[in-house]
Amino acid sequence: MTTTILQIDSSARPGRSGAQPHGSHTRRLTARFIERYRQLDSATEVIYRDVGAEPPSPVSGAWVHAAFTPPAAREPWMKEALAQSDALIDELLAADIIVAGVPMYNFGPPAQFKAWLDNIVRVGRTFGFDRSRTGEPYWPLLAGAGKQLVILSSRGDFGYGPGQRLEGINHVEGSVRSVFRYLGVTEASGAAIEYDEFGDERLLRSIDDAESATDRLAEAISVARTTAGRRAA
Template identity: 40%
Template sequence: MPHILHLDSSPRGSRSTSRALTKEFVSDWIQVHPQDTVTYRDIGKYPVPPVDESWIAAAFNKANTLPTELTGALTISDELIAELLQADRYVFGVPMYNFSIPANFKAYIDQVVRIHRTFNAAWEGLLTNKKMLIVTSRGDSYGEGSALASYDFQEPYLRTVFGFIGITDITVFHAENLNEGKDSRQQAIAQVRHAMQQLIVSW
């Protein structure tokens, strides 16, 4: 039975475009595939902590048993990684902040990109045969050929970091030009909605 990990990273509530779109996709998906299950994590409202010295010491500790002072340092990381391992598909909502990703999503990535858990010593990703949908929201247009294409540090980074841990089947839908007026906003959202409906048939 396929399992989906649905994650939102926008700190905005009902005003969030990425949240609205990921929610719509997962809802429509379950209507078509009612046997599938979903785990939802909201790191926009409930951020995960950044890695600290104890986390690093524990993650790279070679002992079979962690020292007492490091017990619990990887609890959150273990929980997040378990969700990734359990899921067959991922639906992530990631707004663009300052040409890249929100700090809370970077903290999430740092928690789950972990040696011996999601990649090995040979830098081989351990999360294979997974599929990922990333829905972004952007104030302007950063697509190939646009004036701001070179400012896009969001999609290239996400493809690289998730590809590093083995997730290479990645679809990215951008809701762009959201700050360019009502018509542009509605058109962008409509385009993503259409693309999501097409994906539900083929994913």
């Protein structure tokens, strides 16, 4: 069973910390996850999308008009308006694991990552909608597909984790998980580097801890997928 990973980097910083001056911590973690997973499963396929370097176009009025027009009734300009969204959704649908590098920018995800989210949340493709449906008119279209989400983040301050001093203003992991749950991806995990703005030994310890956690995530997910594949065989 070949695993396909969609690796998304959204940091505005090019390069990786530890390799380039002022490089990105999240790029460092996403690359590490891929490296460790491939060590465990060399047949893994990776789809790479760098929305930090090449942000998707924001959703526009034309995009909304086209998305809510039935496919058979779409005019050529509508298809063009949705072409980028279609490409991004195709990548998402092809993936078993979504590894998202999402640094904290002003307590939330970068705008370029939010633009990616807005492009993949599409009626008829990743969620369903029917006003006449009994009960909830919305339903997820990715439910039951076995997809898993890994969020690898970084922040300048510290204490943004569950039960910690700044948990209430961390709108990164919670918001991203909410979007994916809406689409039907309910298995989510992650790791984060903190203390970036301090630049002292606490940052170094945080990097070590996050890298170890990233390795463990890759190992656990690989083992789980291998076990599931054997049961299905």
